[in-house]
Amino acid sequence: MYAIEVNNVTKIFRIHRGKPKTLKDRIVLKNTGVVEEVIPLKNVSIKVKKGETIGIIGENGSGKSTLLKLISRIIYPDEGEIITRGKVSSLIELGAGFHPDFTGRENIYINASIFGFTKKEIDKRIDDIISFSELEEFIDIPVRTYSSGMYMRLAFSVAINIDPDILLVDEILTVGDEHFQKKSFNKLSEFKRKGTTIVIVSHDLNSIEKLCDRVVWIDKGIVKKEGMPRDVIRAYLDFLAEKDNKRALDIKEQKSEQVNLSEKHPVGTGEVEITNVKLLDENWEERYIFRTGEEAVIKISYKRNSNVGNDVVFGMAIYNSSGINCFGTNTYLDGIDIEDLKEEGEILFRIKKMNLLDGEYSLDISCHKINGELYDYKKSVLTFNMYSPVKEVGIVKLDHEWQIL
Structure with a gap:
């Protein structure tokens, strides 16, 4: 049984350049704008088994976060279909819905309600959320006074203290200090032991290798390779090394034109x-x-x-x-x-x-x-x-x- 099925999915973003900004411009300059298409994902197919933990790796702009947003239904595909089986929770936009003038406690209620919890359900979990965030001293002051690390810890604590069937994680393995990172990593490991299906997007390849059963490498919107974590990560690192080597050769060639050792x-x-x-x-x-x-x-x-x-x-x-x-x-x-x-x-x-x-x-x-x-x-x-x-x-x-x- 698959918990997630991504079948031949393509996503297209349309960017309007030179778009008329006023009513007059719309009348006088109609049809003069240029529409540019950006395709972050092209015909992508991925299947995730129930209880499996997979990692999504790739360079910035390769389509990893777009894929997570599609699975979580924040956005929808232009082609293909995505099927999820079970309750989905996403750790993508940490702190979305936080109000800077509200206290940490008040924002817990607001943020948890976005995840679909009732006040009664939040009341049962709020002590665990505050304890996990380690912000007891600051929980009743406005979050505008928080440091960025404190803000992210609170947001992560709200998102992690739920019981989803499918957990989507986007670059949150570096939240907070080293102690809190270990705590977050252990929490994800706990979800894995419970049989939660987890999809992780991260540049932290060590964590990906430790946590994941399988890794998918996406490059320029297509699946480049998938398989065992060590094999895919090694292929990805070799690819990056080859790319960096070409860049290094270009720089060396430019420098050699300026500086000749023999001279x-x-x-x-x-x-x-x-x-x-x-x-x-x-x-x-x-x-x-x-x-x-x-x-x-x-x-x-x-x-x-x-x-x-x-x-x-x-x-x-x-x-x-x-x-x-x-x-x-x-x-x-x-x-x-x-x-x-x-x-x-x-x-x-x-x-x-x-x-x-x-x-x-x-x-x-x-x-x-x-x-x-x-x-x-x-x-x-x-x-x-x-x-x-x-x-x-x-x-x-x-x-x-x-x-x-």
């Missing part, structure tokens, strides 16, 4: 110059966004301006955004002897597994004598980003395994 004066004697540095993936394509554990290759182009014999060392160092040196080495430390350096050439440094965790990193490249005297040094010659579907903490992911004895 910059070397930091050192200049007997050997570093002329270019690129970061490549396992397919030897230029890339600046990597998933933790992927292979990466640093390609260093150089030019020798005088005879240095075999007294030459190339080195690299990776720093995180806090300036911490995550890793550094050079050809001398690794026992690589460089003899008869060509006038121009390339040095490749292959990282079999880029095990850095989420974040932005910068790369330094150096060329120097064995005694450390610099030929050239390029500080923060490029930046790159790491991402991981698994949110470990720290700087680097260590190869590891657990054993339960």
Whole structure:
């Protein structure tokens, strides 16, 4: 039995541009306006089983919130149909109906009535609502005096203290401070254990993975992928990384037109110059966004301006955004002897597994004598980003395994 059926749904918003504003304009300028159509959802079909928790993910503007509003019947589809079985409660527009001049207690009655509760039903629940919001001290003062966090906590507490068959949640997993967020997360978990059907829209992929049985990824109004949370989230992160990488390549190309390494004066004697540095993936394509554990290759182009014999060392160092040196080495430390350096050439440094965790990193490249005297040094010659579907903490992911004895 499906609790929710979304069958071939399309939603069209029509935006009127140049629309006449006065009666005179309507008479004189009739039919001169332009109607622009925006289609946030195109032929979308999703089925949710009774008691299932599904997550909806996607970029801003992809149609996620529109889908929730359609299911909750705030708006209606232009094509297709939506069937829901059971009482629907939506945590979409938190605080809708709150009056700033009324107290928190008075607004509880107003807001709960929007959800269809009678005064008698609210009387039975009001103590639980106030307790969950943790606003006992402020409940009898006007909500205009509340901070935005207090306002959202009260609204969330009203919406969550009901017993729906279907719960629709839109970006409310970050309401309040960390303590209240955990409390809200636990409340949703409680609903799940009770067998409530839950649909969650959120950018908090960790929470989506923990809570959901299934994830649907919507991109530009269509269902791009659906399935097990980890598989869909990984595909989504890979998509975002590819998109960010293209943007990074465009920015790098624009900067390279303005700044050429070979034209910059070397930091050192200049007997050997570093002329270019690129970061490549396992397919030897230029890339600046990597998933933790992927292979990466640093390609260093150089030019020798005088005879240095075999007294030459190339080195690299990776720093995180806090300036911490995550890793550094050079050809001398690794026992690589460089003899008869060509006038121009390339040095490749292959990282079999880029095990850095989420974040932005910068790369330094150096060329120097064995005694450390610099030929050239390029500080923060490029930046790159790491991402991981698994949110470990720290700087680097260590190869590891657990054993339960």
